[in-house]
Amino acid sequence: MPPRATLPTMYDLPSEDPEEPGLPDEFHIIQPRLLQETCQSPIWGTDSLFFGTDLNLYYDWQHPLWHKRPDWFLVIGVNLATHQAELRRSYVVWQEQVAPFLVIELLSPGTEEDDLGGTMRQSHQPPTKWEVYEQILQIPYYGVFDRYENHFRLFRLQEGCYEPVELIEPRFWFPELGLGLGVWSGVYDGVEGLWLRWYEGEGTWVPTRQERAERAEQRAEQERLRAERAEQRAELAAQQVEQERQRAEEERQRAELATQQAAQERERAERLAEWLRALGIDPEAG
Numbered sequence: 001m002p003p004r005a006t007l008p009t010m011y012d013l014p015s016e017d018p019e020e021p022g023l024p025d026e027f028h029i030i031q032p033r034l035l036q037e038t039c040q041s042p043i044w045g046t047d048s049l050f051f052g053t054d055l056n057l058y059y060d061w062q063h064p065l066w067h068k069r070p071d072w073f074l075v076i077g078v079n080l081a082t083h084q085a086e087l088r089r090s091y092v093v094w095q096e097q098v099a100p101f102l103v104i105e106l107l108s109p110g111t112e113e114d115d116l117g118g119t120m121r122q123s124h125q126p127p128t129k130w131e132v133y134e135q136i137l138q139i140p141y142y143g144v145f146d147r148y149e150n151h152f153r154l155f156r157l158q159e160g161c162y163e164p165v166e167l168i169e170p171r172f173w174f175p176e177l178g179l180g181l182g183v184w185s186g187v188y189d190g191v192e193g194l195w196l197r198w199y200e201g202e203g204t205w206v207p208t209r210q211e212r213a214e215r216a217e218q219r220a221e222q223e224r225l226r227a228e229r230a231e232q233r234a235e236l237a238a239q240q241v242e243q244e245r246q247r248a249e250e251e252r253q254r255a256e257l258a259t260q261q262a263a264q265e266r267e268r269a270e271r272l273a274e275w276l277r278a279l280g281i282d283p284e285a286g
Helices: 026-038 129-136 209-278
Strands: 049-052 072-076 102-106 141-146 151-158 161-164 171-174 179-188 191-199
Touching: 026 049, 026 072, 026 102, 026 191, 129 161, 151 179
Parallel strands: 102 141
Antiparallel strands: 049 072, 072 102, 141 151, 151 161, 171 179, 179 191
16 A cells, blocks of 8 residues: 555545435435434444545445445544534544444335345446455444345344344344434434434433433423422421411410400409408408
C-alpha cells in the first residue's frame, strides 16, 4: 500500500452514487434515523461511534472509485467531526483505517438478490456487495431487514465467511456494544409499523429523542403534582395547627371564664354571709 498521503481522500472522491440517482424513499430515511437514535451503547461513548446512512463506502485503494452505499452502517472507535468542514462526505476505509462493525441493508425488490449474495461477479466488474462486506472488509456483522415480509436476518463472520445467525426471536445481542438489535412494533416519527431498533440488557427498547422528551415531561409533571400535593399537605397541616391553636385558645378562654365565674360566685357567697352576720344570723349554722 502506498503512503496514505498520496491516496485520495473523501475530498477527492464523489459523494453521490451515479448508479442510484435520486433521493431515497421515506422508509430508507426514517429507519436509519431510528437505528442511529437508539444506538446508545453503555460501553462506547457517543464520540466513538460513527453512523453512516446512504453514504459512499470506499474500500479498495487500488480501485479508488469502487464503492458500495450501505443503507446504514456502524463504525466503532473513530473520531467524529467537531467542525462542519470535517463532516464526512463519504467513508474511505484506507483513510479511516477502521472498517465498519455492522452493516444493515433494507431490502428492496430490485436489490434483494445483491443484498443476500445471490449475484455473481462479472469479469472486469467491481466485487459484489456480499464480497466486499465478507471478504474485503470482513465486517463482523451483516444484517438484512425485509419490511415487506417483516423478516430480520443476521450474518456473522466465522472463519472468513458469513454464517446465518439462528434467531429464535427477531433480535440479537451484541456483547461488543452492550446492546441488542431487534424488530419492534410501534409508532416512530408518526408512522406505525415494524422497525429495527436497539434494546438494552433488560430487554427494554432504548428510548428515542421524542420518548426521552415525553418521559422528561412526564417526570416534570409528576414532580409538579408531587410538589402540589406536598403544598396541599403543608397547607392542610397549617390549617390543622391553626384549628388546634384556636381550640386551645377557646379552652383557655372557657377556663378563664369558669375561673371568673367561680370568683364571682365566691364573692356573692361572701357578701351574703356578711349580710346574714350583719342581721345576726350565723350563715354556717345548720
